[in-house]
Amino acid sequence: MTNLLLLIPVALLLGAIGLGAFVWALRSGQFEDLEGAAMRILNDDDEKPS
Amino acid sequence: MACHARTSPPAGPAPPNGPDGTGTQPGTDYAAYASTERAGHGHLDLMAPDIHCAGCIKRIETALNAHPAVTAARVNMSTKRVAVDWCGDLALADEIAGTVAALGFDIRPFDGDRASGAQDAARSRELLLALAVAGFAAGNVMLLSVSIWSGAPDATRAMFHWLSALIALPAVGYAGRPFFRSAWAALKVRSLNMDVPISLAVLLACAMSLYETVNLGEEAYFDAAVMLLFFLLVGRYLDHLMRTRAHSALHALLSLTAKSATVVSDDAVRTRTPIDDIEAGMVVAVAPDECLPVDGIVCGGTSDVDLSMMTGESVPRTVERGDMVHEGTMNLTGELLVQVSASGATTLLADIISMMEAAEKSKARYVRLADMAARVYAPLVHGIAALTFLGWLWASGGDWHFAAFTAVAVLIITCPCALGLAVPVVQIVASGVLFRGGVLLKDGAALERLAEIDTVVLDKTGTLTLGRPRLVSPAVIDVDQLALAAGLSRHSNHPLSRAITALAAQRNITPHNVVAVTEQPGLGLSGTYDGMQVFLGRRDWCAPAAVEDDDGRQLELCLQTGHGAPQMFRFEDELRTDAPFVVSELKRRGFPVEMLSGDRPKAVARLARKLGIAEYRAQWTPEAKAHYVASLNSSGKHVLMVGDGLNDAPALAAGHASIAPSSATDAGRTAADFVFLGDRLQPVLFAHRIACRARRLVMQNFALAAGYNLIAVPLAILGYASPLVAAIAMSVSSLIVTGNALRLRLNTPRQHPDAVATAPGGKAAGSDERSAA
Known part of the structure; x- marks a missing residue:
């Protein structure tokens, strides 16, 4: 029972980190151009996206 | 790489916008569209519909970043937009837009306020966030549920139920909003849509489970509620993604009919005036190559x-003093002064657009398959749940708790999870397959309609033909004569001149250096070569003596050098290479094929004979075309309209389904359901085949969903639908439906061989440059 008290918060925290990462990615516009992202990997030189 | 949007202009004094009228629209005031957040900084959004590969992204971004003032340039490939930020005056906008136009891209300013783009983006973000929250909740609640199912003792179970409630209730409140809103909107107008049973099931499941949790009961459906939302949101997001994909690139184009014009006052002062301020009676100057x-x-x-x-x-x-001209047509060779009779909302163009909108409204009555299913499904499900409740209440002698619990279980298990995915998954897969074959799809309903067509109506100019003249039997023409003609023609924007210039370039013939070239609008070109006067133009103008059988305005040019015999160049409107095949294939599939055209009867009849089309009409107005298509529709036929021009736009909107080539006018592209790339007509067949297969798969998916219900519903009615059974049944049915949809991808060749554009100078189809890149 005691290990549950530790493990459940840990599980929830890990999930929350994942959710937070997704929300961050969405906010920073990484889902705005899905097709362009697929095409950009074909450009050789590593220009920093501005 | 095959993706250079346009060929570069030929040598010589080419007009500023390139030889084929691409580039920026003359007179567009980009600075007016630029916005500023801080003083000294500018921002501009440009639409560039031609962006379609990695090379395009790179060329645009490299060129813009090379500009000293630009601080950030970013191409968005999904929306075909370029966002530029720069440091400096707003007036730099014109120069920056010019940088992109100089690469050969057709660009227009993007008016963010008016376009629906921002709304679409906000909705897509809301759905994605809801999806993420539902996913998070479903994962964690499932974790707890598994331990409950594997036999957790009473105290642990109660704690886990509470934990589940703590996760699930806020998640449902957040992620369920898109469904609750839509269900509420439907209930308010006293109708039922798919979201009503969904919302009811989710809310009842939560309420029931909360009751169980408080009373330390054994069974809670929190996992089912959030999982349900998760699956449905996947379907909802896919549906939305597809609707915005082509929509965003095509829709905003229409807003850009002429915005301003050059007004000439009585004392010959010229001022650039917004189109709204132009009144009848004013005189407007129109430069060559301007719309x-x-x-x-x-x-x-x-x-x-x-x-x-x-x-x-x-x-x-050829127009001269006293002739009527219309908005939207292209002035080619000389400057015109036009006395305005109508502008803005009263022009013929505006008439056509309003006709188009009217036709589109009538099409909105089309009921999508999923909605049709919902109309049957929702009352049925609610009826069964109610009967279950009453039945158990009676059978168990008033045990309302058990009766209500079973009824809720019925609602949960019948919740149209698979049904909600059945249509969008198929359509998103189909639109992906179409996209790779060079066909853009505007919305899913169009795919359903295309599968239902039984009559095909084709336009002539620009659809069956390429809408550009080609020299007949070029082999008989002497190289020297062609070089001389090209020396003259490269100075002109007339379509026939362009055809000669293009032919010379194609054969690697260097045009002779003709000097002192002047263009006589409506007549032709004259110049001096080697001390001799040369003329290229109408036969009766170049060589008045040689006029013989002149049958009116034929597609021909005459080259006259000194006193020698004139050389004739005859042209025809070039047929799309596979047009005869497509027409015969459509007939083989059992569709009557008809041709409508605004062109002269002779030209139309000749082409109809060549293609074997028995039904054809010539010299029809846009109204006549639209009425004809609408009347075919109302007589119970389902017409597929294929066309490109402004004059086809109302007919395209009226058709049960419609397809336009990407070379079509903005109005044509906006009115059509599908737009195909390239110089071939085959994508029409390809799109129809995919639409039919998609429909078959949707039907199969409905059958699978129905089959699932046939098994699951009796179990639920009898009270065997424990949370475990509900969870398994729901995920399995969703997976089966999704897997079935993916089959569309399996049997389709990765590159549709017919759709890959191989035509000269054309834009390659989407699939082409992936392999080339």
């Missing part, structure tokens, strides 16, 4: 006007 911004009567100047987009006529018409 006419108004309807009016020519009161000065002579020119050739390209009417093909308005009337479908393939030969430019």
Whole structure:
């Protein structure tokens, strides 16, 4: 029972980190151009996206 | 790479916008569209519909970043937009737009406020966030549920139920909003849509489970509620993604009819005036290679006007003082002064657009398959749940708790999870397959309609033909003569001149250096070569003596050098190479094929004979076309309209389904359900085949969903639908439906061989440059 008290918060925290990462990615516009992202990997030189 | 949007202009004094009228629209005031957040900084959004590969992204971004003032440039490939930020005056906008136009891209300013783009983006973000929250909740609640199912003792179970409630209730409140809102909107107007049973099931499941949790009961459905939302949101997001994909690139184009015009006052002062301020009676100057911004009567100047987009006529018409001209047609050779008779909302163009909108409204009555299913499904499900409740209440002698619990279980298990995925998954897969085959799809309903068509109506100019003239039997023409003609023709924008210039370039013939070239609008070109006067133009102008069987305005040019015999160049509107095959294939599939055109009867009849089309009409107005298509529709036929011009736009909107080539006018592309790339007509067949297969898969998915219910519902009614059974049944049915949809991808060749554009100078189809890159 005691290990549950530790493990459940840990599980929830890990999930929350994942959710937070997704929300961050969405906010920073990484889902705005899905097709362009697929095409950009074909450009050789590593220009920093501005 | 095959993706260079346009060929570079030929040597010589080419007009600023390139030889084929691409580049920026003349007179567009980009600075007016630029915005600023901080003083000294500017931002501009440009639409560039031609962006379609990695090379395009790179060329645009490299060119813009090379500009000293630009601080950030970013191409968005999904929306075909370029966002530029720069440091400096707003007036730099014109220069920056020019940088992109100089690469050969057709660009227009993007008006963010008016376009629906921002709304779409917000909705897509909301759905994605809801999806993420539902996913998070489903994962964690499932974790707890598994331990409950594997036999957790009482105290642990109660704690886990509470934990589940703590996660699930806020998640449902957040992620369920899109469904609750839509269900509420439907209930308010006393109708049922798919979201009503969904919302009811989710809310009842939560309420029931909360009751169980408080009373330390054994079974809670929190996992089912959030999982349900998760699956449904996947379907909802896919549906939304597809609707915005092509929509965003095509829709905003229409807003850009002429915005301003050059007004000439009585004392010959010229001012650039917004189109809204132009009144009837004013005089407007129209430069060569500019689109006419108004309807009016020519009161000065002579020119050739390209009417093909308005009337479908393939030969430019010579206009002079007293002739009527219309907004949207292209002035080719000389400057015109036009006395305005109508502008803005009263022009013929505006008429056509309002006709188009009217036709589109009537099409909105089409009921999508999923909605049709919902109309049957929702009352049925609610009826069964109610009967279950009453039945158990009676059978168990008033045990309302058990009766209600079973009824809720019925609602949960019948919740149209698989049904909600059945249509969008198929459509998103289909639109992906179509996209790779060079066909853009506007919305899913169009795919359903395309599968239902039984009559095909084709336009002539620009659809069956390429809408550009090609020299007949070029082999008989002497190289020296061609070089001389090209020396003259490269100075002109007339379609026939362009055809000669293009032919010379294609054969690697260097044009002779003809000097002192002047263009006589409506007549032709003259110049000096080697001390001799040379003429290229109308036969009766170049060689008046040689006039013989002149049958009116034929597609021909005459080259006259000194006193020698004139050399004739005859042209025809080039047929799309696979047009005969497509027509015969459509007939083989059992569709009557008809042709409607605004062109002269002779030209139409000749082409109809060549293609074996028995039913054809010539010299039809846009109204006549639209009425004809609408009347076919109302007589119970389902018409597929294929067309490109402004004059086809109302008919495209009226058709049960419609397809336009990407070379079509903005209005044509906006009105059509599908847009295909490349110089071939085959994508029409390809799109139809995919639409039919998609429909079959949707039907199969409905059958699978129904089959699932046939098994699951009796179990639920009898009270065997424990949370475990519900969870398994729901996920399995969703997976089966999704897997079935993916089959569409399996049997389709990765590159549809017919759709890959191989035509000269054309834009390659989407699939082409992936392999080339």
